[in-house]
Amino acid sequence: MAQRVGRPWGPIRAESSEAQALAAFLRAQIDASGKTLAVLAKEIHISKSRISEQIGGKVPDRDFVTALIRATIPEPRLCERRLAEAARLLQAARRPAPTAAPQPSADLTVELAELRTRQIETLDRLTRSLEQNNQLREAADKSAKLVMVLLTMINKLERRITDLTGEREQLRAAQADSQTLHDTQRQLSRAQEQEQRAQQELIRAQEKQRQAEELAAAVQAKVDRLTDELDRLRGTTPDDAAGEDTHFTEQPAVSTDPVGDDIDQALERITAVNDQDDQILQTITQDLITDPPPQSVVPYNPADNYLTTTFASYNLDALKQAAETAAEKGDYRRAVEMYDDVAIRHTRILGPEHPDTLVVRSDLLWWRAQAGDVEGASAALAELLPVFERVMGPEHPGTAAVRTYLALCWKDAGDVEGASAALAEVLPVFERMRGPEHPDTLTLRRGLARWRRQTGDVEGAAAALAELLPVHERVRGPEHPDTLTVRRDLASCRKDAGDVEGAAAALAELLPVYERVMGPEHPGTAAVRRMLA
Structure with missing residues (x-):
């Protein structure tokens, strides 16, 4: 058999050599474009199985041929030449030269057997990849839940440490009995240890979440590649497997320090979940490393935002909310750390110039200024502003917010004249955007x-x-x-x-x-x- 370019196709079952030449020509255009059948199906509004049938030896209609050529060849002049060639081949396929009916050969039997073997092997690999996809979704979902649980736990522990510290100082001032003071000190030490452990588990959960998202990207690429390969071989698509939500509940306990015991039990379960996710991620990583790459494969063209899945979006919203909460409490250092992590994830998942990513980056720089790095934040905001103006527009609320942040930073840095001039330029934008009597506009005028x-x-x-x-x-x-x-x-x-x-x-x-x-x-x-x- 001749060596094919791109992923392997099934055999062409044409009734004439002219029809076979047309099918081979159309398949070559798809291979050269690098597009999968799934992508083409959306562009020309024909199902994948229908496309496979039309390029499998059957003589297609002119509309299909025209749509396929235009979808696979973007360059106008080359597209016109290919359309002319396709029209010639289509005309010949519709009126083939009379020949004797071909007789089945031993070569065809061997080819069909090889095709069936490749179908089975591809389906097995696709099924395994879908199972891994489900496992990664579950692992990422659990990690997202753990992050939220741990953030809440750390917040409670910080308040508990503050309360116990105050209680200890009051007992010392009142010269309370030594046993009561000892119990309070023991609870305080335990709470401090639990807070450290919770911070460690939070770092682990965030790392597992990141790893799961990255592995999900690799596995999704593999699923798409195998799906397209199977489409080419037989024109069918396996059903996606469905993941299951994982929940865990904390068991109550009664003791002399019930709050500390509850936190210990929760941390034990969190550690167990993190350990389990470790094993899953290591197994899938090893499987991806050892999976042999296909030979002569058309380059995979992923969708722009193939990571924007339900769990990824949920994670971004949850982490952003946690960062906003830290900022609202005045913990600017922690807010900057959390916003930095959110910005990295937005950039990786949505892209560096996605509107949501740009807003997160501007928020990060604002809280960075509030944390004390006014000079660094000012320089970064000055670099970010033209990106906002290009992507969002010069009078978008996000662009106006960046310009306001920049003016405030200049003012905090001591350049009141420059800040006033910058704010005076933003004011007309707010008046047009919000209205001259909107509270935001009035606040800007007062400032x-x-x-x-x-x-x-x-x-x-x-x-x-x-x-x-x-x-x-x-x-x-x-x-x-x-x-x-x-x-x-x-x-x-x-x-x-x-x-x-x-x-x-x-x-x-x-x-x-x-x-x-x-x-x-x-x-x-x-x-x-x-x-x-």
Whole structure:
């Protein structure tokens, strides 16, 4: 038999040499394109089995031939030449030269036997790969659940450590009996050890999750390759196997330290799940390493986001939520670590310029600035901004957010003039995007007025605040905290501009409102009192 280019095809069962030549020509175009039958089926809207039939020796119709050539040859001039050649072969296949009917030969019998053997071998390998795919989905799903369980556990342990530390100090101050103090210290030490162990298991679970996702990509590529190979051999597709959800429950226990015992039991089960996933991932990795690559294979063209499966999307959302929670609690260092991991996963799964990836990258840089690395965050945001403008558009909310982050970083770095100029450029975008009276727009206007004052433009700041105040009173309400802040800032600007009497009168009128709305001990109330003194 002649050596075929690409994955092996089944034999061409044509009634004439002309039909066989047409089928071989069409198969060659598919091989040269590097596309699988599954991809072609979507592009020309014909099932895989129908495509296999049409290029297996049967004389196809002109529409099929035209659609196939156009889908496999993107270059216009070459496509026209191939269409002309295909039309000539199709015409010859429809009107073949009369010949005697071919007689079955021993070579054909051997070829059919070899074909059946390849079908069985390919189906066995495909079945195994589908089983591995299910195992990886289960492993990744369990790892995602473990990550969430461990994040919650670590949060609880941190609170428990804080509470026990406070309790211990109170006992020491009260000179409590030594046994009570000893029990509290023992529980505190145990909680600290559990927190360390939970952190270790969290790292393991996150690593297992990453490994499972990467292996899933490799196995999915193998499944697609084997599916296409089987399609070429017989034109059928095995059904995908279904995975099962895995759940575990924690068994309650009663002892002198029930909270610590519950955490120990949960950690034991988590360790067992991580150990089990270790074995699964090692087995599949070894299987992939030892699996022989097919010979003369058409290069595999994966879908852009073949990793964007249900469990991958779930993992990204869950990890992003956990990072946001850490940031909201003020733990910026941990938020940066978690956002960095989320950004890496977004980049690997969705791509470096996917909109979701870009948003995560900008959030990471913002919290990086809040953690103290203002200079590094500013430089990275400046590099990220043109990517946002190109991918998302110059007036997209995400682009506006990056420009705002960058201005805030410049201000924190001491460049108030540059920050004010940058924020002034963003303001019209917010007015068009959100509306001139949207709360975000009003907040931006208030911040810009404050920055103008810091640059020494007190009169300009006062004018901006005077223009902003009636809008705040109408949109937010006359006693809204933001409205009160605008009134306080305006009075302060007037005082600095030389209108001491007018500023004092405004502050005297403002103080009872602050005391009633915000409370007598509120920092804003105290600030108004200081300004009046």
